[in-house]
Amino acid sequence: MDYQVEFRDVSVSYGKDVALKNINLQIPKNEIFGIIGPANAGKTTFLKAINRTLEFIHSAKTKGEILFDGKNVQQIRNVYGLRRKVGVVFPLPVGLPMSIYENVAYAPRRSGIHDKQDLEEIVVRCLKQAMLWDEVKDRLDMLGTKLSGGQQQRLTIARALSHSPDVLCLDEFSIAIDPVTTMKIEDVLADLKDEMTIILVTNLVQQARRLADQTAFFNKSELIEVGPTEKIFTTPDNQLTYDYVTGDFG
Amino acid sequence: MSSEVTNPFETNDQERRGKKIELAVKYSTLAMTWLLIIPVLAIIIFLVYKAWPALSVEFLLDNPEKKMTAGGIWGPLIGTFFLVLVSLIIAAPIGILAGVYLNEFARDNWLTRFINLAVVNLAGVPSIVHGLFGLGAFVYFLGMDRCLLAASCTVAVMTLPVIITSTKEALASVPMSFRVACWNMGATKWQTIRTIVLPNSISGILTGVILQVARAAGETAPILFTGAMISSRIADSGWDAMVPYGLEDRFMALSYHLYIISTQWQNVPESFKFGTAAVMIGLVIAVNSLSIGFRIYLRARKKW
Numbered sequence: 001m002d003y004q005v006e007f008r009d010v011s012v013s014y015g016k017d018v019a020l021k022n023i024n025l026q027i028p029k030n031e032i033f034g035i036i037g038p039a040n041a042g043k044t045t046f047l048k049a050i051n052r053t054l055e056f057i058h059s060a061k062t063k064g065e066i067l068f069d070g071k072n073v074q075q076i077r078n079v080y081g082l083r084r085k086v087g088v089v090f091p092l093p094v095g096l097p098m099s100i101y102e103n104v105a106y107a108p109r110r111s112g113i114h115d116k117q118d119l120e121e122i123v124v125r126c127l128k129q130a131m132l133w134d135e136v137k138d139r140l141d142m143l144g145t146k147l148s149g150g151q152q153q154r155l156t157i158a159r160a161l162s163h164s165p166d167v168l169c170l171d172e173f174s175i176a177i178d179p180v181t182t183m184k185i186e187d188v189l190a191d192l193k194d195e196m197t198i199i200l201v202t203n204l205v206q207q208a209r210r211l212a213d214q215t216a217f218f219n220k221s222e223l224i225e226v227g228p229t230e231k232i233f234t235t236p237d238n239q240l241t242y243d244y245v246t247g248d249f250g
Numbered sequence: 251m252s253s254e255v256t257n258p259f260e261t262n263d264q265e266r267r268g269k270k271i272e273l274a275v276k277y278s279t280l281a282m283t284w285l286l287i288i289p290v291l292a293i294i295i296f297l298v299y300k301a302w303p304a305l306s307v308e309f310l311l312d313n314p315e316k317k318m319t320a321g322g323i324w325g326p327l328i329g330t331f332f333l334v335l336v337s338l339i340i341a342a343p344i345g346i347l348a349g350v351y352l353n354e355f356a357r358d359n360w361l362t363r364f365i366n367l368a369v370v371n372l373a374g375v376p377s378i379v380h381g382l383f384g385l386g387a388f389v390y391f392l393g394m395d396r397c398l399l400a401a402s403c404t405v406a407v408m409t410l411p412v413i414i415t416s417t418k419e420a421l422a423s424v425p426m427s428f429r430v431a432c433w434n435m436g437a438t439k440w441q442t443i444r445t446i447v448l449p450n451s452i453s454g455i456l457t458g459v460i461l462q463v464a465r466a467a468g469e470t471a472p473i474l475f476t477g478a479m480i481s482s483r484i485a486d487s488g489w490d491a492m493v494p495y496g497l498e499d500r501f502m503a504l505s506y507h508l509y510i511i512s513t514q515w516q517n518v519p520e521s522f523k524f525g526t527a528a529v530m531i532g533l534v535i536a537v538n539s540l541s542i543g544f545r546i547y548l549r550a551r552k553k554w
Contacts, residue, residue: 084436097553107435
């Protein structure tokens with residue numbers, strides 16, 4: 001079986017604080033992989049380890065092997081290429097202080113696409129996929145930072161899609177978006193599954209249940225349980241998992 | 251019956267005292283603010299009043315004659331201009347690049363902390379010490395002799411720490427989340443700096459540099475031993491009057507000129523002394539207003 005992302009005995013610590021403890025995990029291609037768990041469980045660290053943005057936190061130390069498409073990410077020379085293969089959306093919307101068009105064209109430009117027609121095609125496609133196109137198609141030269149919070153978050157999603165990633169990591173993407181738009185984006189994610197692997201970190205356990213093929217439950221830096229979503233939500237092996245998904249946690 | 255209704259918003263002693271203190275704080279801070287403004291206004295009015303007989307276009311454009319008993323201040327004025335220009339050409343690139351390194355690349359280790367400490371301490375070094383340092387380092391050790399270049403280097407060293415600090419602050423005002431977003435899209439650190447960080451902090455950086463113009467123009471001590479001279483004959487008109495000093499020439503400068511005509515030379519008309527001082531203050535105010543105006547303009551088009 002081909003795995004898109006594989007964690008082999010991975011531990012991450014920030015100085016003395018352990019953020020991930022001996023994680024072993026396989027994420028198959030073209031799946032939506034849900035990650036649930038309470039605050040401080042190591043979910044965000046997990047995402048940052050994949051595209052090596054942990055390196056920007058100087059105190060972070062990673063042990064073990066992380067394989068991306070079968071290759072150890074620590075041995076990938078072109079780390080910028082690796083990062084373009086991973087799209088990341090963080091909980092808080094970040095519109096870059098440039099036009100909406102430039103926000104989405106930013107990553108393609110960095111990867112060497114300069115043809116105006118190609119760029120425009122990418123911008124339109126990504127904005128449509130992020131359900132933002134209809135609202136901004138007449139004002140693409142407006143500053144991305146002047147959009148509302150929910151619109152900026154969809155702009156962030158469009159940006160994450162703009163470099164045609166193999167993996168899309170969504171870190172609680174919906175906390176700044178209204179429920180209607182959230183549902184629309186969830187539909188898009190279900191469609192995108194054919195093109196890429198999606199890792200969905202979410203605090204809304206029902207969102208994981210709706211979308212994910214497999215779900216992993218993290219707690220206190222450890223992977224408690226991983227399995228098919230239906231199983232995790234109905235008959236998990238671990239009592240902690242059961243308590244968490246039924247809302248009887250803590 | 252109505253007299254028995256109690257007012258729920260009646261003030262008690264605690265609230266009355268709070269209100270008194272509130273007023274006392276408000277008016278004492280207001281008084282201190284006025285105390286600050288009054289001397290500034292007084293200095294300007296006094297200077298302009300005393301300098302009025304001398305102030306004219308000729309005073310600015312003529313060279314000093316007969317030990318400053320006639321003529322104007324063109325020589326020192328253009329000397330100060332070149333001093334500021336050359337020193338900023340040296341200090342601005344070094345200071346800005348160092349600031350970029352310290353804020354964007356340097357890790358938080360003992361070396362970085364040591365450099366930051368050195369920068370802060372360098373900013374507190376008295377200007378006369380800079381002057382003596384320049385004399386030793388540039389004039390003697392590097393063998394420049396006393397000249398415009400040596401003086402400019404000395405002034406550059408003096409302005410560097412402030413340029414570094416203001417650059418760092420301007421860069422730090424760009425939210426970290428912008429950088430993180432770019433890094434996640436596979437941008438290198440430099441691409442991120444070039445496309446996001448610098449375009450949104452250049453106003454703060456330039457404001458810091460502009461403010462150093464006033465400082466470079468005003469200080470006497472750093473140029474005292476490194477290149478300023480009491481008086482030199484320069485051309486009265488034409489190209490030679492516009493660019494009277496080469497990098498290896500000694501030069502006149504406003505601050506030093508003012509020092510000489512107020513303490514060393516006899517029979518200088520009073521209005522000439524005050525005129526020179528008024529022009530210097532005028533320059534400082536003009537440069538500072540420029541930087542404030544610049545900041546207002548750029549803040550109006552702030553992008554987030």
